[in-house]
Amino acid sequence: MPWYNGDYPPSYKNQPNHIREKATEIANEILKENADEGLAIATGLKMAREFFDKKSQEKNKP
Numbered sequence: 001m002p003w004y005n006g007d008y009p010p011s012y013k014n015q016p017n018h019i020r021e022k023a024t025e026i027a028n029e030i031l032k033e034n035a036d037e038g039l040a041i042a043t044g045l046k047m048a049r050e051f052f053d054k055k056s057q058e059k060n061k062p
Contacts, residue, residue: 001037002028009041023048 003009003024012020027044031037 002031004028011041012045015045019045019048019052022051 008020008024009027012023015023023041023044025044026047027040030040030043035043
């Protein structure tokens, strides 16, 4: 089931808003590939965290 308009998986509940939104976006794209919903949720969250970690590291480079 894709998530839209502020609807997101319950496991994203305690995540910061920016991570939750990015993870939901990624999970929805994974679902379009006919992947398992549980896999989409876990992968979305992992990839969103990595995205913002990388972005933060790039910002802090001298």
